[in-house]
Amino acid sequence: MKNIFLTVIICLLFSACRKATTTGNNEDFGTLKQTVLNDFVDNVAIPQYQDLSEAALNFNNDITALNTGATEQNLSKAKESWRGLRTVWEQCEGFLFGPVEDDNYDPYMDTWPVDYVQLDSLMASSNPLNISDIQNLSTLSLRGFHPVEYILWGVDGNRTAASITAREKKYMVSLSQDLLNNTTALSNSWITGLGNFGKQVKTAGSGSALYSKKQEVFLAIAQAMADICDEVGSGKMAEPFEAFDSSIVESPFSNNSVIDFKNNIIGLGNVYNGTYSTSGKGITDLVAAKNVSLDNKIKQQITTAINSFDAISVSYELAIFNQRTQIRNTMQALETLQTTLEEELKPFIIQYITD
Amino acid sequence: MKVKKSFIITAVLVLPAILIMCRKPEAFNEDEIDPRLSGGISTVFDETSQAFTHHMQGINIRDLHVHGLGDSRFEGTFVTAPAPVNSGLGPVFSNVSCISCHHNDGKGTPSFGTVNSSMLMRISLKDIEDAHGGPVAIPGFGLQFQDLATFGVQPEGKVILNYTDSNITFPDKEIATLRSPQYYFENTYTPLPANFNFSPRMAPSVFGTGLLEAIPEATILSFADENDKDNDGISGRPNYVWNPETERMELGRFGLKANTPTVKVQVASAYQQDMGVTNSLFPQESSHGQPQYDGRNDEPELPDSILNAVAFYVRTLAVPARRNVTDATVKQGERIFTQINCSGCHKPTVYTGVDVTLSVLSNQRIHPYTDLLLHDMGDALADNRPDFLATGKEWRTPPLWGVGLLQKTNGTPFYLHDGRARTLEEAILWHGGEAAGAKQKFTQLSTADRNALIQFLKSL
Numbered sequence: 001m002k003n004i005f006l007t008v009i010i011c012l013l014f015s016a017c018r019k020a021t022t023t024g025n026n027e028d029f030g031t032l033k034q035t036v037l038n039d040f041v042d043n044v045a046i047p048q049y050q051d052l053s054e055a056a057l058n059f060n061n062d063i064t065a066l067n068t069g070a071t072e073q074n075l076s077k078a079k080e081s082w083r084g085l086r087t088v089w090e091q092c093e094g095f096l097f098g099p100v101e102d103d104n105y106d107p108y109m110d111t112w113p114v115d116y117v118q119l120d121s122l123m124a125s126s127n128p129l130n131i132s133d134i135q136n137l138s139t140l141s142l143r144g145f146h147p148v149e150y151i152l153w154g155v156d157g158n159r160t161a162a163s164i165t166a167r168e169k170k171y172m173v174s175l176s177q178d179l180l181n182n183t184t185a186l187s188n189s190w191i192t193g194l195g196n197f198g199k200q201v202k203t204a205g206s207g208s209a210l211y212s213k214k215q216e217v218f219l220a221i222a223q224a225m226a227d228i229c230d231e232v233g234s235g236k237m238a239e240p241f242e243a244f245d246s247s248i249v250e251s252p253f254s255n256n257s258v259i260d261f262k263n264n265i266i267g268l269g270n271v272y273n274g275t276y277s278t279s280g281k282g283i284t285d286l287v288a289a290k291n292v293s294l295d296n297k298i299k300q301q302i303t304t305a306i307n308s309f310d311a312i313s314v315s316y317e318l319a320i321f322n323q324r325t326q327i328r329n330t331m332q333a334l335e336t337l338q339t340t341l342e343e344e345l346k347p348f349i350i351q352y353i354t355d
Numbered sequence: 356m357k358v359k360k361s362f363i364i365t366a367v368l369v370l371p372a373i374l375i376m377c378r379k380p381e382a383f384n385e386d387e388i389d390p391r392l393s394g395g396i397s398t399v400f401d402e403t404s405q406a407f408t409h410h411m412q413g414i415n416i417r418d419l420h421v422h423g424l425g426d427s428r429f430e431g432t433f434v435t436a437p438a439p440v441n442s443g444l445g446p447v448f449s450n451v452s453c454i455s456c457h458h459n460d461g462k463g464t465p466s467f468g469t470v471n472s473s474m475l476m477r478i479s480l481k482d483i484e485d486a487h488g489g490p491v492a493i494p495g496f497g498l499q500f501q502d503l504a505t506f507g508v509q510p511e512g513k514v515i516l517n518y519t520d521s522n523i524t525f526p527d528k529e530i531a532t533l534r535s536p537q538y539y540f541e542n543t544y545t546p547l548p549a550n551f552n553f554s555p556r557m558a559p560s561v562f563g564t565g566l567l568e569a570i571p572e573a574t575i576l577s578f579a580d581e582n583d584k585d586n587d588g589i590s591g592r593p594n595y596v597w598n599p600e601t602e603r604m605e606l607g608r609f610g611l612k613a614n615t616p617t618v619k620v621q622v623a624s625a626y627q628q629d630m631g632v633t634n635s636l637f638p639q640e641s642s643h644g645q646p647q648y649d650g651r652n653d654e655p656e657l658p659d660s661i662l663n664a665v666a667f668y669v670r671t672l673a674v675p676a677r678r679n680v681t682d683a684t685v686k687q688g689e690r691i692f693t694q695i696n697c698s699g700c701h702k703p704t705v706y707t708g709v710d711v712t713l714s715v716l717s718n719q720r721i722h723p724y725t726d727l728l729l730h731d732m733g734d735a736l737a738d739n740r741p742d743f744l745a746t747g748k749e750w751r752t753p754p755l756w757g758v759g760l761l762q763k764t765n766g767t768p769f770y771l772h773d774g775r776a777r778t779l780e781e782a783i784l785w786h787g788g789e790a791a792g793a794k795q796k797f798t799q800l801s802t803a804d805r806n807a808l809i810q811f812l813k814s815l
Contacts, residue, residue: 097403097404099766101404101459101766102404102765102766102767103766104470104471107432107455107470107471108470111432112432113432113434113438113439113440113441114434115434115435115438115444115505116434116435116438117434117435117436117437117438117505118434118435118505118506121505121506121507122506125506125507127506137506138470138503138504138505138506138510139432139434139444139451139470139503139505139506140432140451140470141432141434141451142506210762210763216402216403216763219401219402219403220403220404223401223403223404223405224403224405227405234423235426235427238423239427245439245440247439247440248439248440
C-alpha cells in the first residue's frame with residue numbers, strides 16, 4: 001500500500017515537471033495564421049463594413065421618411081437608426097487601417113467638431129443643398145455623422161420634428177445620402193476595385209502588393225487595436241475629463257459618447273476573437289497555441305475594459321463632473337490593455353510570425 | 356631597501372587599474388552599433404502605417420503628457436470662430452488640420468483644393484526682397500495662395516495641376532516614365548500680377564525634427580563647401596532666415612528650402628498660413644487687408660499653450676527603425692549609395708548636441724541622410740522663387756529616414772518637394788545640378804545594382 005502511494009506521488013511529481021507542450025505542431029500553426037487572416041477579412045472586416053452600409057441605408061430610409069412626414073415618431077425612428085449606424089461604425093474603428101485611413105473615409109464621415117458658424121451661414125444661404133453641393137463644400141466639418149446629429153437632436157437635445165426647417169430637412173437628406181455613398185464605397189474597397197484590400201490582407205506574404213510578410217499585416221492589426229485604446233482612453237475620454245469641459249465630448253447632441261467608446265472596444269474584441277456575426281479563428285487562437293497565459297490575459301483585459309463602461313451610468317457630458325472615479329477606472333483599463341497589446345502581443349507576433 | 360611584499364602585490368593590482376582609467380574612451384566600431392537605430396536611443400520599432408506617429412522612447416511622464424496634448428491638437432479639425440473648441444479656421448486657408456496634409460505624420464497627396472490635398476502654393480513678387488532678404492508678399496494675396504475658404508467667403512482662387520510624361524531609357528534599355536508638373540492659377544478673386552514667383556510644396560513628414568533641431572550649427576556648417584573646394588561637384592550652403600520669435604537672422608533648418616529656423620516657427624506659420632489660425636508669433640490673419648478678412652479682432656486665435664504643445668509633439672515624434680539591415684542586397688545598396696556619392700548630401704550619420712531639457716535628443720548618433728544644406732538641383736526641379744539665401748534652383752537636402760515606409764503610411768507614396776515622383780527611382784532620376792553626377796552614375800549601374808540601391812532606400 002505504502003509503495004503504491006509512493007509510486008503515485010512520484011508519478012505526480014514527474015508529470016508536474018513535464019514541460020508545457022504547445023498545442024499543435026508548426027504546420028498547424030502555419031495553417032492557422034492563414035485561417036486567421038482569412039477569417040479576419042471574411043468574418044470580421046467585410047461583414048462589418050457591409051453592415052455599416054446597410055445601417056446607412058436604413059438611416060437614409062428613415063431620414064427620407066422624416067423628410068416627407070415630420071412626425072415625432074419618424075424623428076425618434078431616425079434618431080434610433082442614427083445610433084444603430086454609429087454602433088457599427090464605432091465597432092469598425094476597432095480596425096482603423098487600410099482604405100478607411102488611406103483613402104480618408106474617416107474624415108469624410110466622422111469629422112469633429114461641428115462648425116456652428118459655417119452651418120448657420122449654410123442654412124441662411126441660397127445654396128441648393130443637393131448632394132453635389134454638399135460634396136463641394138470646402139470643409140468636412142459640414143459633412144458626416146455630427147452635423148446630422150445636430151439636426152436630429154439640436155444643441156440641447158430637445159429638438160421637435162416640427163421645428164426642423166425646410167432647409168435643414170434638405171441638408172439632412174443630402175447628408176444621409178452622402179453617408180450612404182461613403183459607407184458603400186468603403187465596403188466595396190475591401191471586396192473589389194483596384195486595391196481589393198481584403199485580398200491584399202489575405203495574400204500577405206504570398207503576392208500581396210502591400211504586405212510582403214504575414215507579420216506585417218498582423219502587426220498592423222495589433223497596432224490598430226492598441227491605437228483605438230489610446231484614442232478612446234487618452235483622447236476622446238481624457239480630454240474633456242481633464243479639461244472639465246463637456247463641450248468637447250464626441251457625440252454631444254445625442255449623448256451617445258459612452259456607447260461610442262464602448263463600441264470601439266467591442267470592435268477591438270471582434271478583431272482579436274475573429275468573431276462577428278459568425279465565429280471564426282482569431283489572433284486569440286494563435287496566441288493560445290503558444291502562450292495560453294498571454295491569451296487569457298488579453299481576453300480578460302478586453303472584457304474588463306468593455307464592462308468598465310457600464311459603471312458610467314450618466315451621459316459622458318455629466319460623468320466628467322460627477323463620475324470621475326468610474327471614468328478613471330475605464331481609462332486605466334484601456335491603458336492596461338494598450339500596454340499589453342504593445343508590449344506583449346506585438347513582440348509575440350514578431351517572435352512567432354516571422355514569414 | 357626592502358619593499359614589503361604586500362605593497363608590491365597592491366601596486367601590481369592597482370597600477371593597471373589606474374592606467375586603464377587614464378585610457379581615452381574610443382568610439383565603438385561600426386559593427387558594434389545597431390544600424391537600425393536611425394533616430395538614436397529614442398528610435399521606435401514599428402513598420403505599420405502608424406510608424407511615424409509614435410512618441411520618442413524614453414521621455415518622462417510629464418513630457419509624454421504634453422506630447423499627448425499636442426497629438427490631439429495636431430489631429431484637431433479647426434472650425435470657424437467663434438467656436439468652443441478649435442476655433443479660428445480661415446477665412447481663407449489651405450486645409451483644416453495639421454493631419455489633413457501630414458497624413459499619419461508623414462507626407463500626403465500631391466493635389467490642390469480638396470480636403471485631403473497636401474499641397475500648398477507659396478507666392479511672392481518678382482525681383483524684390485524684404486528687409487531680411489525674404490520674399491515679398493503679393494498685395495491682395497500674401498505669401499501663400501489660399502485656395503479654400505469658409506462657407507460664403509471667396510477663396511483666393513484655384514490651382515490647376517497637370518502632368519506631362521516623358522521617358523528616360525537606361526543603358527540596359529529599361530525605360531522609366533517621369534511626369535513633369537505644370538501649374539495654372541484660375542478663378543482668382545482679383546487679378547494676380549502679370550509676373551510673380553510661385554513655388555508648389557507638398558507637406559513633408561514631420562517626425563525626427565527634434566533631432567534635426569538638436570544638430571549643432573557648427574556640424575551643419577562643417578558640411579558646407581560653398582565654393583566646392585574639394586572638387587566633387589557638390590557645394591552645399593546654409594540658408595539664413597528671419598526668426599520672428601527671437602527677431603534675428605538664424606540658420607534655416609526646416610521647410611523645403613530651409614527657410615524656417617525652428618520647429619516652433621514652422622508650426623506657428625503653418626497655423627497662420629495653412630489654416631488661418633493666428634498665434635503669438637504670427638498674430639495677423641493671412642487675409643488681413645483683403646476683402647475676405649473677418650474683422651473679428653480676436654487675435655491670437657491659438658493659445659500659446661497649444662502652440663507649444665503641438666511644437667513639442669512634433670519635436671518628440673520618434674524616428675522609425677530600419678528594416679532588413681542584414682540583407683545582402685540592402686548592404687550592397689548601402690555601399691553603392693556611398694560609391695556614387697548620394698552620401699555627399701544625404702549624410703548618413705550625424706551627431707546631435709546637448710539639449711538639457713530632453714535627454715533623448717542629446718548626444719545621439721542619428722542617420723537622417725541629410726546635411727540640412729541648400730543645393731542647386733538643376734533646372735528641371737527649380738521653382739525659380741528665391742527664399743532668403745536659397746536661389747530659385749536650390750532646395751534643402753530632405754532627410755531620407757522613413758522613406759521606405761511611405762507606402763505603408765500613405766497608401767500611395769509620393770516623393771520630392773511637389774510629389775511628382777511616384778517611385779524612388781523616379782525621384783533619383785529627377786536629380787540634377789549638383790546631384791547630376793550621382794544621377795548619371797545611377798543610370799549607368801547594372802539593373803541588379805540599381806535594384807540594390809532601391810532596396811537600401813526601402814530599408815530606411
